Amino acid sequence: MGKIGLIIAREYLSRVRKKSFIIMTILGPLLFAGIAIVPTWLATRESTDQKVIWVLDESGYFDGKMENNGSVKFEMTHKSLEEAKAELINNKGVSLLYIPEIDINNKAEISFYSFNNPGFSLEKTIEGKIRTELENIKLINSGIEKEQLEQLKARVELSTYNLSKAGTENESSSEASSAVGYISAFLIYFFIFFYGAQIMRGVIEEKTSKVIEVIISSVKPFQLMMGKIIGVGAVGLTQFLLWTALSTGIVSVGSAILLKDVEPDKIESLAQNQPIKTPVKADTGNVIFDALKKVNFPLVIGCFVFYFLGGYLLYGALFAAVGSAVDSDADSQQFMLPITIPLIFSMVIIAAILKEPHGSLAVWTSIIPFTAPVVMMMRIPFDVPIWQIAASMLSVVGGFLATTWFAGRIYRIGIFMHGTKVNYKVLAKWFMMKI
């Protein structure tokens, strides 16, 4: 094993054996699984504290028209408004919806009484129900038959197709592409930050504990820096793979237990964020899976691995350089800024990229090496032209070589410097210095 190999092995093993690594590896997937399962579980659970709403309908339009659902139960009441209000005091969980006589051609003034604020979504639900009902009544009044009314309801699903020069049509889905792109881009962003900081801390530790002085007669500074970057990267990759495997495992086991009584239809419609209603299409639940199928996964996974590692290596060297220049974590702030700005910038422009995945902002930022890993990953599911992918990858590789060379020149001097006040001028001097 070469020296770099030994260094990688030490960096890797010393981190993987740490308690914090093991805890993170176990807790991470539990957290992910929690995020994935719990909301579904909560949403599908039959609500025990169903909200009861008394409907006092003086207009007579709504008798039997207010449909109950999981969280709301409507009960028609025929008491007077004063009586009903008085009774609310004894039934604090109950709310009162008062629909007075309505002139259908004017704005309907409807009142809602309750002891607690009803919440935005309930308010909108009730408003929507009443509006739809009144619209139906108006349509019927203007002479449209009930059957015609049913037929008038429009159902729309927009399928998008990407044309290629070869003449083939690929069905695409913006939602699925956005989701895949966003998740991959975010993972890369997170990974660079989290493990970049670990590289930096590792370098600071070697510097402040003076281990560097002992080791440096056996290895070149550059070997030590690269060994650390690769070793820490391998730890990150291990953690990522373990997370993926464990999360998948926990999600499938967890879903099987928690959601075993829930009809699949329900989960699938929840997954699309649609309220449960009579199925519009029998295969509505498969839409999301169909959409995902339209994403070119081999390309996405290939690019993900490339930008995941490429982005990490590109920034990793810079984090190592910062670590070598300072004496403690606290001093690192001033030098972290130029590293974090392009990363944060690439997250900030994501909304703009999603709006226009092939606009000039998107193209340029996915070729500039510092923003490429995050931005290009965001764009990959949207069928990026090959030449742009090639240019972006070349630029990331070139950027990696450049930052590593640059960082190496700072690092070889920085690791020996203690107690000096370091600023950018000093860094420039180190950079130019020959050893």
Place this chain on the structure above:
Amino acid sequence: MDILSIRGISKSYGDHQALKDIHLNIPQNSIFGLLGPNGAGKTTLIRIITNIIMPDAGEIIFNGKPLEPDHVRAMGYLPEERGLYKKMKVAEQLVYLARLKGMAKSDAVRIIKEWFEKLDISSWYHKNVEDLSKGMQQKVQFIATVMHKPQLIILDEPFSGFDPVNANLIKDEILQLRDEGTTIIFSTHRMESVEELCDHICLIHDATTILNGPKNEIRNQFRSNTFIIEHRGNLDVLLNGYTCLSSTENDQIFRSEIQIPGRENLNDLLRSLADKVEIVSANEKIPSINDIFISQVTNSNNG
């Protein structure tokens, strides 16, 4: 034969000249004291020898050949500022350091065990470094420096952090290594250990060598023909050209330091004193390395 020959080494960092045209020969199988006040350039010179940094000018000959990166394997360097990975086990750490120096894993394990027995620290084998005291860590680092059987060992303040018992233990190991044929460059501020251990010394001050040679020759060079005479009876008159530098009395016995002209010797001095006082003892005043160090450094600062 010289294991290491330093020829005209210069090095500067920006405006600061760390070393100026240094020439040194370090004979094989000797203990070579590299002395100098703080900031004189010792660490820079050591880093050039261990190939950590490159000189601006000059060359280094190791075993008759210009220094190459591979030669560093035949060296062991114990830096003044030293540390270990705190979270690693002692043995694991030593094996790692040994392998970085090119040893096979099995050899490393065997030799490290030998050293642990030799220094009577076998019980630390599986301890974490952070659980060791400073002196214990210094022992571990000493092993790290010598375990790959280097031909040249460079020790920068090897005794710092040791109690007298352990300092002696390490001193004996250093002497034994010398007897087994290893050359040792020894950099320290503790002059009594230089006096005791070194065969050759070199004094670096302000980036230049101001003294260099075998320890005894250097001492002779600084003899000032001064003698310490203990005598009964007051000494009031001296011969022309003789100077009494100091005289103290204790229980009727006077102790006088007398410097005589260069062409005369102790016999002449005694002859001149014999009929005046009763001589109890007579010794030449030989300057200590400490005196030489201080006088040379202050002289050159004043000059």
